[in-house]
Amino acid sequence: MHTYSKGSPVTSHDIARRARVSQSTVSRVLTGNTKVGKEARERVIAAVRELGYRPNAMARAMRTSQTGNIGVVVSRLANPLYPELLQILGKSLNGAGFRMVVWNSDELDEKAAMDAIHESRVDGVIMTTATADSMPLYEALRLNAPVVLINRVVDGWPCDQVSSDNLGGGRKVAEYLFKSGRRRIGLITGPDDASTIRDREVGFRRTLEALGSPIDSMHCVAVDVFSYKTGFDAASRLLDLAEYPDAIFCVNDVIALGARDAARARGIEVPADLWIVGYDDIEMASWHSFELTTIRQPLALMAETAIRLLLQRMRGIGEGWQHVCLPNDLVIRSSTARYAASG
Amino acid sequence: MHTYSKGSPVTSHDIARRARVSQSTVSRVLTGNTKVGKEARERVIAAVRELGYRPNAMARAMRTSQTGNIGVVVSRLANPLYPELLQILGKSLNGAGFRMVVWNSDELDEKAAMDAIHESRVDGVIMTTATADSMPLYEALRLNAPVVLINRVVDGWPCDQVSSDNLGGGRKVAEYLFKSGRRRIGLITGPDDASTIRDREVGFRRTLEALGSPIDSMHCVAVDVFSYKTGFDAASRLLDLAEYPDAIFCVNDVIALGARDAARARGIEVPADLWIVGYDDIEMASWHSFELTTIRQPLALMAETAIRLLLQRMRGIGEGWQHVCLPNDLVIRSSTARYAASG
DNA sequence: CTGAAAGCGCTAACAG
């Protein structure tokens, strides 16, 4: 029985025969790199159409050592930030003539992505979830693999990196809350292996300390994994305190949404009794039920930058490793009072 | 300058030389299909490790006509159903030894996925977003391409298809609402090119008609695209009527969430003044702010089934086209009163 | 401008 997956049976030789040219001329017409006589070209094109010929990508890849595939490793797709990022990356990559291959990152996926580079399945990889203890990643980088880090970064690692200013984002939130008169400020943070989270927390804490209003350790909770539920639970703990915070900064939106609902579940009014601030500006942040004040990252710009750096790296251009850090914005909604953000 | 993407410079010949065996023996050790002497095998393995050798996947694919890649076409990732499905599909595919390549489906992506099959970039494709007017898909199917449809299906098309019982889902919702005493039942539906939507709507309408309580055309709105916002707006139109519905069935959760918030924005109490039912049971449906009654599809089972059918098809097994339709469940939450669902 | 020829790195007969 014929198995389709053996690939289209028609090859460039078939085209050559039919167009009465040599196989190499067929190739020349298709790649378009070399001049070909008008007559011959037209016969080839006609034959291609008539036979429904599609060049075999594997064979081409083998000759050119280029697959046209770019791998993307994303963290748990359950965080809506990543689908959003994925959508943007996919569009940009397609625009640049590449296909996107996705790994949904647990450690196995990270390894799989690095394997794919070494096996020439992909020409390069964009990692959104790097951490300093990813051995496979580090190994690949040592071998000079074309990898760029986006979103999460790892200081000092030998590769291009693109992030937004998480330190500054944390600072902006702290300043905003403090200047708006909040003084019992709480924090829900997460695992500190992600640079994003670490930076947001550090920027936030340092600024409050500098302003003379450090976070009470009672008012700080760390979740082990980011989800609505963990956010809900963490906030519940904070809100069950006799003197609960008058504002809570959550290091990402998903937990902030959980926190918002924890307040609702207790009948705590937001923003009257409690302010909540998130981070990422995922789509749900703007929903009527949440109206979450948050930090918006310039995802599209980050994606474009990452792709540009990766393509340069793949071409062997680019000497040192670049670390691009893009600015982000405080988006004020009614989960906090509508005071103007100050510089 | 050395460009990494030229691929690892070490080939099976290098290994052969180093292990003092022929290149084919190296291949035999690596593929593991043939017996190899203990001595030789060990020398090969050692050489592989010492040189950090990785077999070139393109070359292998060219010989075997198998890439190990499965393409997945998903509709707008903005609908959280699709990331959920993607996650499940990815895990199952990896478990079966395949990699997942994702296209984020507008018409261009659909075409790209079909191109990928013809160019032997992927061994097969899983489509979540088929519609009857997808020309590239139809063309590919005519050529007997290994494609399976999941979620959305197209009656009469020559391919394997997996869906859940959308007709029955619509019916269940109708019965539940009617038996719970709702009589001014509204409907927010969507574009009818998707089989899922069509079936849900038909099942719902027919059942209500059979029960003698057809939908008032005033109480039916169709959105052109599925999003929180379109759901919010559509529900707003319904709720601004003098006599607004006492229950609204939304053909998917995303618009149901919008509808829920439209009620909240007007101070309409749910479920006291209005019941809302969605479809899909995406994660947010269970969030405290929504507590949405909805239909849960057996995504994991659907994914497994689709993959099984696809693998059979790729192996050339399987004679006729199968159409698997799996049952789904009504999940009752407090966006409707907590009456028991009846059979 | 075009054909002939040489492989890319690997797998899979085919003979030992």
Added chain:
DNA sequence: CTGTTAGCGCTTTCAG
């Protein structure tokens, strides 16, 4: 068990 041999389908010199 293992080496030799013949390509997979394509791109790219190298000669005309």
